[in-house]
Amino acid sequence: MENNNYREKTYTILELNTEIKQVLWDSFPELIWVRGEITGFDKQKGSKNIFFQLQEKNPDKDQIISKITATIFNSDIKRILQKFKQGSDVELRDGLEVRVLCRIDVYPPWGEYKVVIKDIDPEFTLGKLAQTRAMIIKNLKERGLLDKNRQLVLSLVPQCIGLITQKGKEGYTDFISGLKKSRIYFKIRFYNASVQGEKVESEICEALDYFNQQQNVDAVVIVRGGGSKTDLSWFDNKKIAEKIAFMQTPVITGIGHRTDFTITDMVAFSFQQTPSIAATFFIERINEFLDGIDSLSIEIAHNSQNFTKLELQNLIEIKKQINRESTLFLERDKKELEENRKNLLFYYKEFFKNIRETIKQYSLRIDSSDPINIIRLGFSVSKVSGKTIKSIKEIKTGQNMVTTVSDGEIKSIINQ
Incomplete structure (x- = not known):
């Protein structure tokens, strides 16, 4: 019996992948819009062609439920990146949710199914960032966390400072230099942490946990200098905000932009525009205390002089009063003594008069009885x-x- 199985169509792997590619092209003959969160992009920056992934997460559990490989070829990279930055004021990076115009493709040698990105919608990402930011702020507000750190009391003389930033970067240098110029002694406890990129969340949170367990730290400061304005979005982070809210120490921020206000800034004890201004904040705090001591010393000296002068005047008045009352008392007593003297003299005269009369009577009686x-x-x-x-x-x-x-x-x- 002849085996008919060999007469049926049998595909090689390449033929199969090529056929699948054709089926996909026939199903999606035109470019389509796809949305997803970027991951693996940052490691590919600077490459001739950028290969990364778009993923979808369960919004309730923050778990990945689906992903697809994405590619931006060299001929489109510059145009897409420039368009995205100009339209959203944000650089394309991991963690952003994007809406991209792409075609479905399969690479037959590998059998890899992917999307090739041809264009991007920056307004979608901008809207998603704003939406995510608004949701985080609402959640923090409803839980009473937005102003929780501001309810703490900052030391009048905050000289022991926990510093969180990336060592050697502009923010570190500006902050330390600003403190040194004041010639005030500050004790700095430094914790090295990323202030841009995907490690921001984990390393900043670790640093906050560290300082929350330390004793005798007057304040914690998070600074970031220079860099791209778009990197600020790393600080619109819910976990960082929660860590700051539950800190037992006031947190000061100086993330490095004069006009932008991140969620990290919103939950901090005090928001300063730059690392240098953050340093000035501590210097002015101490100077205010010292000025207060000087003013208090002057006030104490002034009040002491006034008090002494007033008490001296009171003593003079008391002396005058004593003199007046003593004079009146003596005059009154003098009159009283004179009256008493006259009364006593009168009394003694009468007394001796009576005595003489009595003696006389007794004498008469004695005489009359004399034999x-x-x-x-x-x-x-x-x-x-x-x-x-x-x-x-x-x-x-x-x-x-x-x-x-x-x-x-x-x-x-x-x-x-």
Whole structure:
């Protein structure tokens, strides 16, 4: 029996891939618009032809659900890149969502299915960036994170500063040089981190985590100098904003543009336009404190002089008052003493007068009781052995008795 399988069409790999290419071209005879997020582009910059990928993510889980290889050939690179930058003010890079005009193609030798980009819509990307930015800001605001770091208290003398930037770059140099010019001592704790490119998010977040665990750091500053204005979009980052919001230390930014305001700036304790101005912020903070000390010293000296002068005046017034009141008191007491003296003198006069009168009365009574005076009135006093005879029963016959009369004594013997 003849095997008919060998009579059927059998494709070689190249023929198959070529056939698939033709099918795709027949299905998509014209250029089509495709949207997706760029990845792997940055590593290809400067290449003759740029090969990268467009991917689609689940918006809820931030997971890749589909991807496709993309190519920009050398003949189109310059035109597409210039158009994109002029139209969006952003350089084409990884992480951007773009809308591109392309044709579907297959490279038969490899069997690779891809899109070849012929044009780009910068307004789409600009809109997506604005939309993403607005969504992040809304989310941070609803969670109360936009001003959370600003609720912290910055030291009056912030001399220990945690510096986050890329060493050797313009931002690092400008900030350090600005501090040195002040001749104020600053202690810098440096953490090297990318300030542009796809590593910005991870390295800035790591640096913030590091300083959030450090003691005695007065403030953390994130600076970025020079570079492209379009690189600022790296700082419109939700994770960086969340890290700053939950920092226990005030965060100062000086990302390097005078007109643009990133989400990182929005959540920071203080936003400064450039690294140099950020350095000036710390210098002025300390100078304000020192000026305040000087003003306070002058005020204290002035108030002390006024207080001393006022108290001296009060003492003079008190002295005058004491003198006046003392004079009045002495005058009042002098009068009172004089009155008391007169009263006492009157009292003593009356007292001695009464004493004299009393003595006189007692004298009269004594005189009236004196036997001599009684005798002078015609009475006599008889005594036996010196004892006055008051009763006849007190004498005996034969005793000698002396009788006293007013002009002498009569001696007699008692017979019966």
